[in-house]
Amino acid sequence: MKKLLYLFLALIFISSSYSQSIYKGLNYGMSKSEAKKEFKKNKTNYTTIDIGNNFLYRIYRQNFIFDNNKLVGIPINPKGFAFGMGYDVTVNYLTHTRGFFESLGYETFIDNEWYNAPLNYLKSSSKWGLVLKNKEKNTIIQMFPMSMGSASSTYLVKLIIWDYNTWMGYYDKENKSQNAKAKSSGF
Numbered sequence: 541m542k543k544l545l546y547l548f549l550a551l552i553f554i555s556s557s558y559s560q561s562i563y564k565g566l567n568y569g570m571s572k573s574e575a576k577k578e579f580k581k582n583k584t585n586y587t588t589i590d591i592g593n594n595f596l597y598r599i600y601r602q603n604f605i606f607d608n609n610k611l612v613g614i615p616i617n618p619k620g621f622a623f624g625m626g627y628d629v630t631v632n633y634l635t636h637t638r639g640f641f642e643s644l645g646y647e648t649f650i651d652n653e654w655y656n657a658p659l660n661y662l663k664s665s666s667k668w669g670l671v672l673k674n675k676e677k678n679t680i681i682q683m684f685p686m687s688m689g690s691a692s693s694t695y696l697v698k699l700i701i702w703d704y705n706t707w708m709g710y711y712d713k714e715n716k717s718q719n720a721k722a723k724s725s726g727f
Contacts, residue, residue: 560678560703563599563614568703570611575604588619591640595633596620597699605700612706616699624694630685631656633697638670641681646672649680658685658695667714673704680707 560568564585565578579586579601586599596619605613618625618633625633634656642648648670654661655670661684669684680702688694 562611562679562703563616563701566604566611566614568611568706571609572604572606572611575611576601589616591637593636595636595640605702607706611703613700613702616701618697621696624688624692624696626694627658630658630695630697634670634683634685637683637697637699638672641672644674646674646681649673652684655684658687661685662687668711669698671707678704680704682707 562568565582566575566586570578579599586601589597589599591597597616598619599614599616603615603617604611605615621629638656650668650671652661652664652666652668652670654664654666661669666684669682672681673679681699682702683697683699686696686698688696
């Protein structure tokens, strides 16, 4: 009887961790084919994401991030700006988007002072940008500005919704690598 109870609890744990939502019906751990099927089935949920004040985003299925064939991250792009946006529009998108997620209860994990200043951010050595986490510790929001090319004065907002544990694994791995480099430097 105890074995049956343990098996039942293990199945509940596995199924709940599998069905951890990253965004709407896109769940952590989905295979590429499952994520593609969900995207096609509910495409309208993913092609216009309105976060208020006419700030619109969209998801492109081909940009999904997989690790070991499991869905772990979803990049979200400003809608209508495939060829980039001007400096001020980029600043406004980043500033409004941060406020939107903070209004939902997300808390700052890494606060980059240049997250909404494209020129300064691109000159900095920042790797992570602005990183927000939700209180349940199941989702990470990472955002920063990107240049559309060295000769261009257009930018793009890089916004990714990550599975919390996956992103923290990447973060911890990078910190261990940097600590090892510092330790082996001889200083």
